[in-house]
Amino acid sequence: MEGVDHLADERNKAQFDVDDMKIVWAGSRHAYELSDRISRLVASDPEFKKDHVTSLGRKELFKNTLRKAAHGWKRINELGLNEEEALKLRTFMDQPSFTDLHWGMFVPAIKGQGTDEQQQQWLPLANKMQIIGCYAQTELGHGSNVQGLETTATFDVKTDEFVLNSPTLTSSKWWPGGLGKISTHAVVYARLIINDKDYGVHGFIAQLRSLDDHLPLPGITIGDIGMKFGSAAYNSMDNGLLRFDHVRIPRNQMLMRVSQVTREGKYVHSSVPRQLVYGTMVYVRQIIVFDASVALSRAVCIATRYSAVRRQFGSQNGSPETQVIDYKTQQARLFPLLASAYAFRFAGEWLKWLYTDVMERLQAKDFSTLPEAHACTAGLKSLTTSVAADGIEECRKLCGGHGYLCSSGLPELFAVYIPACTYEGDNVVLLLQVARYLMKAISQLNSGNKPVGTTAYLGRAEQLMQYHSDVLRAEDWLKPNVVVEAFEARAARMSMACAQNLSKFNNPEDGFQELSADLIEAATAHCQLIVVSKFIEKLQQDIPGKGVKQQLQVLCSIYALFLLHKHIGDFLSTDCITPKQGSLANEQLRSLYSQIRPNAIALVDAFNHTDHYLGSILGRYDGNVYPKLYEAAWKDPLNDTVIPDGFHQYVQPLLKQQLRNARL
Amino acid sequence: MEGVDHLADERNKAQFDVDDMKIVWAGSRHAYELSDRISRLVASDPEFKKDHVTSLGRKELFKNTLRKAAHGWKRINELGLNEEEALKLRTFMDQPSFTDLHWGMFVPAIKGQGTDEQQQQWLPLANKMQIIGCYAQTELGHGSNVQGLETTATFDVKTDEFVLNSPTLTSSKWWPGGLGKISTHAVVYARLIINDKDYGVHGFIAQLRSLDDHLPLPGITIGDIGMKFGSAAYNSMDNGLLRFDHVRIPRNQMLMRVSQVTREGKYVHSSVPRQLVYGTMVYVRQIIVFDASVALSRAVCIATRYSAVRRQFGSQNGSPETQVIDYKTQQARLFPLLASAYAFRFAGEWLKWLYTDVMERLQAKDFSTLPEAHACTAGLKSLTTSVAADGIEECRKLCGGHGYLCSSGLPELFAVYIPACTYEGDNVVLLLQVARYLMKAISQLNSGNKPVGTTAYLGRAEQLMQYHSDVLRAEDWLKPNVVVEAFEARAARMSMACAQNLSKFNNPEDGFQELSADLIEAATAHCQLIVVSKFIEKLQQDIPGKGVKQQLQVLCSIYALFLLHKHIGDFLSTDCITPKQGSLANEQLRSLYSQIRPNAIALVDAFNHTDHYLGSILGRYDGNVYPKLYEAAWKDPLNDTVIPDGFHQYVQPLLKQQLRNARL
Ligand SMILES: Cc1cc2nc3c(=O)[nH]c(=O)nc-3n(C[C@H](O)[C@H](O)[C@H](O)COP(=O)(O)OP(=O)(O)OC[C@H]3O[C@@H](n4cnc5c(N)ncnc54)[C@H](O)[C@@H]3O)c2cc1C
Ligand SMILES: Cc1cc2nc3c(=O)[nH]c(=O)nc-3n(C[C@H](O)[C@H](O)[C@H](O)COP(=O)(O)OP(=O)(O)OC[C@H]3O[C@@H](n4cnc5c(N)ncnc54)[C@H](O)[C@@H]3O)c2cc1C
Secondary structure: OOOOOOOHHHHHOOOOOHHHHHHHHHOOHHHHHHHHHHHHHHHOOHHHOOOOHHHOOHHHHHHHHHHHHHHHHHHHHHOOOOHHHHHHHHHHHOOOOHHHHHHHHHHHHHHHHOOHHHHHHHHHHHHOOOOOEEEEOOEOOOOOOHHHOOOEEEEEOOOOEEEEEOOOHHHOEEOOOOOOOOOOEEEEEEEEEEOOEEEEEEEEEEEOEOOOOOOEOOOEEEEEOOOEOOOOHHHHOOOEEEEEOOEEEEHHHEOOOOEEEOOOOOEEEOOOOOOHHHHHHHHHHHHHHHHHHHHHHHHHHHHHHHHHHOEOOOOOOOOOOOEHHHOHHHHHHHHHHHHHHHHHHHHHHHHHHHHHHHHHHHHOOOOOOHHHHHHHHHHHHHHHHHHHHHHHHHHHHHOHHHHHEHHHOHHHHHHHHHHHHOOOOOHHHHHHHHHHHHHHHHHOHHHOOOOOHHHHHHHHHHHHHHOOOOOOOHHHHHOHHHHHHHHHHHHHHHHHHHHHHHOOOOOHHHHHHHOHHHHHHHHHHHHHHHHHHHHHHHHHOOOOOOOHHHHHHHHHHHHHHHHHHHOHHHHHHOOOOOHHHHHHHHHHHHHHHHHHHHHHHHHHHOOOOOHHHHOOOOOOOOOOHHHHHHHHHOOOHHHHOOOOOOHHHHHHHHHOOOOOOOOO | OOOOOOOHHHHHHOOOOHHHHHHHHHOOHHHHHHHHHHHHHHHOOHHHOOOOHHHOOHHHHHHHHHHHHHHHHHHHHHOOOOHHHHHHHHHHHOOOOHHHHHHHHHHHHHHHHOOHHHHHHHHHHHHOOOOOEEEEOOEOOOOOOHHHOOOEEEEEOOOOEEEEEOOOHHHOEEOOOOOOOOOOEEEEEEEEEEOOEEEEEEEEEEEOEOOOOOOEOOOEEEEEOOOEOOOOHHHHOOOEEEEEOOEEEEHHHEOOOOEEEOOOOOEEEOOOOOOHHHHHHHHHHHHHHHHHHHHHHHHHHHHHHHHHHOEOOOOOOOOOOOEHHHOHHHHHHHHHHHHHHHHHHHHHHHHHHHHHHHHHHHHOOOOOOHHHHHHHHHHHHHHHHHHHHHHHHHHHHHOHHHHHEHHHOHHHHHHHHHHHHOOOOOHHHHHHHHHHHHHHHHHOHHHOOOOOHHHHHHHHHHHHHHOOOOOOOHHHHHOHHHHHHHHHHHHHHHHHHHHHHHOOOOOHHHHHHHOHHHHHHHHHHHHHHHHHHHHHHHHHOOOOOOOHHHHHHHHHHHHHHHHHHHOHHHHHHOOOOOHHHHHHHHHHHHHHHHHHHHHHHHHHHOOOOOHHHHOOOOOOOOOOHHHHHHHHHOOOHHHHOOOOOOHHHHHHHHHOOOOOOOOO
């Protein structure tokens, strides 16, 4: 049956041009072609096979990863891939390794925080991987609270050096990827101390290991922090620990783009605006939002295809059973996640624009939109990663028992993805930042400080406080302005309610603490409004391709009405809509599920994931699930022998009642 | 610092007697002493150490498990443990193995479905583990739909045998634990065929492997189905696949307690009621609910203790930072889970009673409460396992980055627990059964068929449709009857609304399909009502111990009001409460969090988990987290050598720019 497309019927049902949708998903024809080409390149290279990694022990897995990382680098050089292509190649390799941190954090940190000279000194080495770097910020005792880091960098004016030191156990660096076994260098964050004065946390470039024999340099203790969630997942990465015992580095290894220490030990600011850091944050978080859409799209692709293959119950007079994708409960769990994947994609696209906008303004020394951009990206990072993480697990459950097998691809996808909820800002801590920003925006409403960007609607707060939805029929919920207004009114009222409750406290900080759970709900409402609005704005653009825009409209409505249904309590308690209007939305949602159903397979095909990248037998493009599951099972190491290792020693004596004498 | 209790201050804050609470949690003094004794026995036996299992490859892990299983059996015999004690010992070993299925499914299946003779024939062998059995029901193609199984057992009247056969690939048995490598026997479910007539699915005892050399018997293909979620988790179990090629077994190996095949090939029913099967289901699901409370309690214990150890932000003038447990967001995420663990415990206790009640009635041929008991246990199984699974992951997130380490115990707890959402009935499929039962109960309201047990409130539907909460002040929400009435009204109205919508369909089955997402919400509301009610009923009993009942009252209110807040949309849209009353509930909830805060550590101490069983450095009893995390890291196999295996081969050539020539 090799070569048969078991999902051909499903593909024929589609009411839109899937090739055009692929380009919309990718963002441009260029992006599509790039991804398509590189993903196939990786998929067709046997060196990148990954289907057996889950059964390896830690050392084997790590070695396997080193081999792939080196092979990837070799191919990048042989093929002369540019930066964009090389990044894609690493992405599609789909196995976390030290190279991720080298390219994703070490190099950007030097680019962002290093002076021109520093960049000239370090980047050529890093770009050729003659040195390998990591990003050493988090410590055993401090992650979220970066200002609380304990590692010190004390300036010694006599020798013109900084002395890096780990004064306490909790000051040990802990978590940096690539640190444990591989990195030769690190950007280390430490408290700058000059003449006993603490200038707060700054970045330093430190060499960790000898370039000759790879041994840690004197005064440096390094190790791996041990196993993490999942079988392979992030265990291919050497997240590490690091301690300094009075290690000296030259003064010019402090990253000095924004502030500098002079030869005499004077601390000075350069002319480069400090706000630049926020620019970098916007950049990194935009990528995270984009990645959230990718991770979710992979899970949704697997669950959707398998739900069309899997049949259970409902056979009548010998007819085939019902495809589980036809059950309304399955649809109500799956299709909102499909819609979310698209929604986050467009939110990510918009964030990319925002980043450019912010950077242009920074150049022009216009910092006015920066706080809003910062709050907005913090919020979207939090929202999208949380939904993606939960969504992957929901997709796994949607696959029933077989979803629990690593060969489904879903367990490892979950395990490798979830740290995104924690790194680059714990999701709850981030939402609190958003809430703080919203409260500030509201407190300034009367002072003529008009809220900008994604908070502009708060400027219409008075009007929104009067709002009552005028929905009369289920179809009314398909109108973009009806939806946006309801979401604006809900978000505004939740924030206003918080602001009002806060005003009852004498000490605003006490109030903020006490009400923080409510504040998080208000922040969430605000972020959901952003995603809904950006999806709708996307649809106001020209989108070519037969039926493409229509499908996206359906997805957009599903996304919004699903949220409305899920958070109906918010809408009702703020009196934005009536219970009747809520149930009309629910009715509309059901009908949208039916509309999307015939297009579901084509909509996940549009993600253009290769079978290699999906790494899932349940999600195979051809739907040939059962024979391949059966085949794959035999490859488990336990099946190498008929009688498992340990049987004769431990189980046979038990069966033969000889256990008492057996040496265990 | 060894021996110092870093959480002593926290323990001193407690306002109740933790030893008394331990007994309430355990259910009785006997249960407490048993658990306490056996858990310490296991914890103190170095053979049962489990802290390094996550870094093992599949084969090593499996061998490690065989050793522990054999050692466990040896200790059980040496110490002459009774059945109850032996079960506890296996539980506290905390590593899934073939013995779980042998004792948990194989033996009970023979007890429940075998005739007296069959029990006499097989149980002595099984009880001594001279044979090892598993439970082979699920196939590659069918899990939820048991009636769709394809394996056949065809009666051959000539030889007085059944011929077991796997006619299709999808008929391969797939998933049974213990099957892949160890079991010598299985209870196999197959379609009984006599003279070409299909009598549906029945159970058969089949020998799979030779008791001499352990090789599969002729005609039998067996293997392991491969890696599953997590590092170690369920990978210590040999979930297996099994195919029969016309394998013959004697007629008396069909389990014949309820129906029989005679020597002549006649299919007859015995006098034993078929409903017995439901009794077994109630039994198994009661255990699952109980296990849900245990699993959740472990996660909550870890997250609570670590939240008291972890400090982040909020240092003023050099004072220590804030314990993260003092953040209201942390409390709003953590304390409802703490309350849920207790709530599920009491729900499980009540189900135990229900099981006895059902069995007594069965003896007396009273089947009247059976459908209700069945629906109720299905619902509670679904509700509690879903909440426990999500709750474990939430607890992991509550621990920030360190929760992602296996040494936190949480990743593996999640990975090993989540199948409970799928086996013994997929949670969504189960809720649909509950919904079906509710709709039936409502349809019979006018026919004088009074709803019984947990659905009795539907008998007061008319009255509940008139209900409006009379809450005026936040404290009113502390009154049990106020809470129960609101939950009853909400559940009744949601079910009634579904029933009304269903009545609009010509074909009720079409309606049920179309509205199934709403039906699931109604079923959930019903199940939550049960848990709330049973918690409240528990508190109407005499509960000795200083302050114990008071704490439980707070937890009960937290459980109920948290649900009310989370599902506020249900309460508002059904017009049971007003938005104002909803926000009063929320206000009360905040104050309850403050009340429970000083007792939080003692409340998780009351679970009486040993450090061995918790398997978590973050959750250590003594709170000595950081030094132990640091110590544990060094034990990872990657730290065996300073230079990792693969470095010279793959990374050094890269650093030295010699990659082009290197043989990768
Ligand atoms: C896989 C992985 C890779 C990583 N890679 C790197 C790396 O390469 N380099 C690096 O430097 N670091 C890395 N990290 C570390 C990561 O950045 C931190 O774990 C992250 O910042 C979270 O901080 P934390 O662990 O201190 O969480 P904590 O702050 O300790 O969080 C614990 C709990 O406290 C709550 N909390 C904390 N503060 C507040 C507050 N003010 N109000 C309310 N609640 C609060 C949180 O919500 C959470 O529930 C990595 C982490 C992981 C898991
Ligand atoms: C760790 C583990 C151990 C196991 N151990 C054993 C064992 O020892 N012995 C054994 O025999 N089996 C075992 N099983 C198998 C287990 O019992 C089945 O996986 C389980 O019954 C679920 O069935 P399924 O896999 O067919 O799910 P499916 O029914 O295929 O579920 C797939 C999706 O379809 C949906 N769905 C299915 N039917 C309907 C419907 N009518 N309406 C709406 N939605 C529907 C589900 O909700 C789910 O989202 C084990 C499974 C696991 C994961």
